[in-house]
Amino acid sequence: METKKVLSRENVATEELQETVFKNYKGIELTYTEVYYLDYEVNEDTGIINKEKKVKHYTKNQVNRNLQALKSAYLVAKGAAAPYEIIKFRNRYHIAASTLSVVLGFSKNTISNIENYGVTSLPSGRLIKMCINNTGIMNQYVELCDFIDKNKKDELFRKFQKHD
Amino acid sequence: MTELPYTVDNIKLIQEFIKETRIRIANGISITFTSKASAELEDLMLEYDITTDDIEHTILNLTPENYYRGIDLSGKADFNVCAFRAFVGNDNIEIYLKYGLEANNLQILIFSNHIPNFSMSQPFKN
Numbered sequence: 001m002e003t004k005k006v007l008s009r010e011n012v013a014t015e016e017l018q019e020t021v022f023k024n025y026k027g028i029e030l031t032y033t034e035v036y037y038l039d040y041e042v043n044e045d046t047g048i049i050n051k052e053k054k055v056k057h058y059t060k061n062q063v064n065r066n067l068q069a070l071k072s073a074y075l076v077a078k079g080a081a082a083p084y085e086i087i088k089f090r091n092r093y094h095i096a097a098s099t100l101s102v103v104l105g106f107s108k109n110t111i112s113n114i115e116n117y118g119v120t121s122l123p124s125g126r127l128i129k130m131c132i133n134n135t136g137i138m139n140q141y142v143e144l145c146d147f148i149d150k151n152k153k154d155e156l157f158r159k160f161q162k163h164d
Numbered sequence: 165m166t167e168l169p170y171t172v173d174n175i176k177l178i179q180e181f182i183k184e185t186r187i188r189i190a191n192g193i194s195i196t197f198t199s200k201a202s203a204e205l206e207d208l209m210l211e212y213d214i215t216t217d218d219i220e221h222t223i224l225n226l227t228p229e230n231y232y233r234g235i236d237l238s239g240k241a242d243f244n245v246c247a248f249r250a251f252v253g254n255d256n257i258e259i260y261l262k263y264g265l266e267a268n269n270l271q272i273l274i275f276s277n278h279i280p281n282f283s284m285s286q287p288f289k290n
Contacts, residue, residue: 009271025210036199044198044275045165047241047264056199057273060216063197067209067216074210 006037006059009049014038016062023070028077032069035062072118080125081132083115089132093159102147103138103156104131135160165233165247170287178228178288181235181246181265186224188270195220195263197274204278214253219277222252222261229289232260242267245275249284252277260284 004016014037023030038054058066076082090100090111097112104111104127111128119125131137142148142156168174189195195216197205208214226248234246243264250261262276 009266009269023206025207036202042198042243042264042273042275044200044245044262044264047236047243047245047267049242056202058197058199058202060194060196060220063202063205063216066202067206070206071209 004035006062008037008039021070025074028074030070030073030077032066032073034066034069036066037062068117068120071120075119075122075125078122078126079129080119080122081114081129083118086111086128086132087115092163093156095156095159099148099152099156103141103145104128105141135163165245166236167233167287168231168235168237170290175228175288177235177237178231178246181244182226182228184265185226185263185272188265188272189220189224191270193270193272195223195272195274201274201277204276208252208257208259208277208279212253212255212257214257218253219261219274222250222259223263223272226250226261229286231286231288232284234262243271243273247276249280249286258284 005013006016008014016035016037018033018035021032021034023032036056036058039057041050041053041055042048043050072083086100089095090097097115098108101108101111106124110124114120114125114128119128131141139157139160142153145153148156168177205214205216205219230248230250232247232249235244243266245262245264247260247262250259251257252259258280259277260280261274263272263274265272
């Protein structure tokens with residue numbers, strides 16, 4: 001698998017690396033995967049580079065991705081749906097991400113974005129979790145959805161019924 | 165880190181440091197973080213929803229009045245490092261912000277961005 005490259009201080013292409021991070025925040029154990037690259041350590045008081053030791057560094061883009069992963073882990077710990085739970089639900093009932101999105105009242109790409117990048121809001125994450133754990137609610141939202149036709153609705157009802 | 169005395173030359177020096185930072189960012193140089201700074205920003209994000217853009221915005225809006233400590237005037241350092249008392253995010257959270265500008269290249273490296281553990285003076289603020 002090809003990994004991303006980051007330019008080091010000396011303009012040399014270096015690998016983007018990954019590591020599992022365990023963080024305790026207000027008594028909650030959070031686990032997420034962070035990305036980083038290695039570059040020579042800089043003493044923050046003297047400003048001198050230590051050419052003997054490489055340590056973790058982060059580009060702005062990497063920090064953004066890490067913050068997003070951490071936030072998602074935090075929201076999942078607080079009761080939001082995890083991306084894998086949504087994927088599992090969709091696979092079980094064979095529902096497209098865009099269909100699930102509009103049934104739940106989101107815009108078409110929301111579920112796909114959450115599956116790829118994690119949850120960004122606790123209320124929506126909790127709503128999704130509640131819905132995917134209760135096909136009764138799902139049936140109701142399918143019935144009320146204005147963005148799918150009757151055939152599609154019937155198909156979804158059958159899928160929910162078949163697996164219950 | 166040393167505290168520079170309040171003189172015209174030193175204010176000019178900090179002005180130049182801030183100006184150089186703005187030029188680098190305007191030219192597309194992205195800020196980078198040490199491991200410690202990244203972990204600190206995680207806490208700021210979880211507690212106050214602070215993002216990298218908020219930190220960059222704060223950096224772009226620094227003035228010499230925000231100065232706290234630095235710069236090493238010996239000219240031997242690979243990075244010119246300076247610390248500021250700054251405010252970040254919509255709620256203007258006070259932070260200790262320390263970053264360095266690579267002397268012979270263009271990197272902007274954030275060393276610290278956290279809630280101060282002590283009351284910070286602003287020696288260039290009269």
